[in-house]
Amino acid sequence: MTDYKLPNNALSGKxxxxxxxxxxxxxxxxxxxxxxxxxxxLLGRTTEKLEQVYDEIESAGGPQxxxxxxxLLHLSEEQAHQIAETIEQEFGRLDGLLHNASTLGEMTPIANYPVETWLNVMQVNVNSAFVLTQALLPVLRNADKASIVFTSSGVGNKGRAYWGAYSVSKFATEGFAQVLADELENTNVRVNVINPGATRxxxxxxxxxxxxxxxLKTPDTLxxxxxxxxxxxxxxxKGERFNG
Ligand SMILES: NC(=O)c1ccc[n+]([C@@H]2O[C@H](COP(=O)([O-])OP(=O)(O)OC[C@H]3O[C@@H](n4cnc5c(N)ncnc54)[C@H](OP(=O)(O)O)[C@@H]3O)[C@@H](O)[C@H]2O)c1
Known part of the structure; x- marks a missing residue:
């Protein structure tokens, strides 16, 4: 898949x-x-970083x-619905949703894993993705052909010592993606998972x-x-898992 060639307008209008x-x-x-x-x-928690990405896209001549x-640690159901409403008003639909944001938590044995960190990792990596997906489903259903991509990890289907909440959160992500893919099998919304693999x-x-x-490979190779x-x-x- 690393040398897969797509036409230059492959995502035009999406x-x-x-x-x-x-x-x-x-x-x-x-x-x-x-x-x-x-x-x-562009959704994220550090505005300056998002602005940099915005500027980079604009100066390359991409769509605004x-x-x-x-x-996402503090995402409420109400906020998620506001986001969906804004997208509906601005664009009428959503064609793609990449669940990429995650937090690593701590690399430590379960015996010492801080409970608060555990809960925060689950909140960011799993619960917020559920809340956001649920709120966005109607706008995804408005698209002709929509794609949801979840991001897992090498420790998302095989547990490893000291990876704690992060590993468990990625198992949950894969489970969530499988349930959703099955529920949406006969709809316009397809659901898949990427495990990017070790990336710089x-x-x-x-x-x-x-x-x-x-x-390590750089993100652009993915x-x-x-x-x-x-x-x-x-x-x-639909319902597939890809290794990057
Ligand atoms: N890199 C790898 O080797 C690797 C391997 C397997 C899986 N993955 C997965 O790939 C995805 C991307 O990882 P990455 O390596 O690119 O990580 P990264 O460089 O740490 O980037 C993660 C991004 O998510 C954002 N984020 C984190 N917590 C957030 C929150 N609470 N609310 C909103 N945004 C938040 C970060 O925002 P800030 O910039 O503001 O911190 C950052 O922009 C993750 O799902 C990760 O689990 C990565």
């Missing part, structure tokens, strides 16, 4: 929301979706993006501080897969 769009893989995905013609809604500064980002550096990051799953080329692809 409206795609990316969570965690200010940094790492989400930033690259947002820039890349715009490059292929999508109007991107939108920014939603939001800390701040999260990876936090998990592996001693590693030489120059040996983009053929990320773009494919948002494009109409993947219309028949």
């Amino acid at each position: 409206v795609i929301l990316v969570t965690g769009a200010g940094d790492g893989i989400g930033k690259q995905a947002a820039i890349n979706y715009a490059k292929y013609g999508a109007t991107v809604i 993006p939108a920014i939603i500064p939001l800390n 980002t701040k999260m990876r550096a936090k998990a592996y501080p001693a590693e030489d990051s120059n040996q 983009m053929p897969l990320y773009t494919y799953l948002m494009s109409d080329e993947s219309l028949e692809v």
Whole structure:
């Protein structure tokens, strides 16, 4: 999938929301979706980072993006519905939703895992994705062909010592994606999962501080897969899990 070639207008006319769009893989995905013609809604918690991505997209001549500064740790049901309402008013529909934002929590044994951190990781990585997805389903149903992509991890289907809440949250993400994919099987909304694999980002550096990051792939190498799953080329692809 890394050398998958898509036409330059593969996402033309599509409206795609990316969570965690200010940094790492989400930033690259947002820039890349715009490059292929999508109007991107940049959701993240650090406004300056979102503004940088916005500027980068604008100066590259992409469609004008939108920014939603939001800390998913505090996302309420009401806020999620407000986001859906705004998208409905502005665009009438949502064609793509990339659930990318996540927090690593602590790398520590379960015996010592801080309860508050555990709850926060579950809130950001799982609960907020549920609340946001539920609120956005009607606008996704308004699209002709919509795609939801969840982001898992190598520890999302095989547990590993010290990965604690992050690993468990990714198992939950995969479970959620499977339930949703099955429920939406005969609708216009398809659901798939990407495990990006080891990628050069701040999260990876936090998990592996001693590693030489120059040996890792960069987020841009994942983009053929990320773009494919948002494009109409993947219309028949449902309930699948991809490794980046
Ligand atoms: N990198 C890897 O090797 C790897 C491997 C497997 C899976 N993944 C998955 O890939 C996805 C992207 O990871 P990454 O490596 O690109 O991580 P990253 O560089 O840390 O970027 C994560 C992004 O999510 C945002 N975010 C975190 N917590 C948030 C919150 N509470 N509310 C709103 N936004 C929040 C961050 O915002 P700020 O910039 O403001 O902090 C950041 O923009 C994640 O789901 C991760 O689990 C990554």
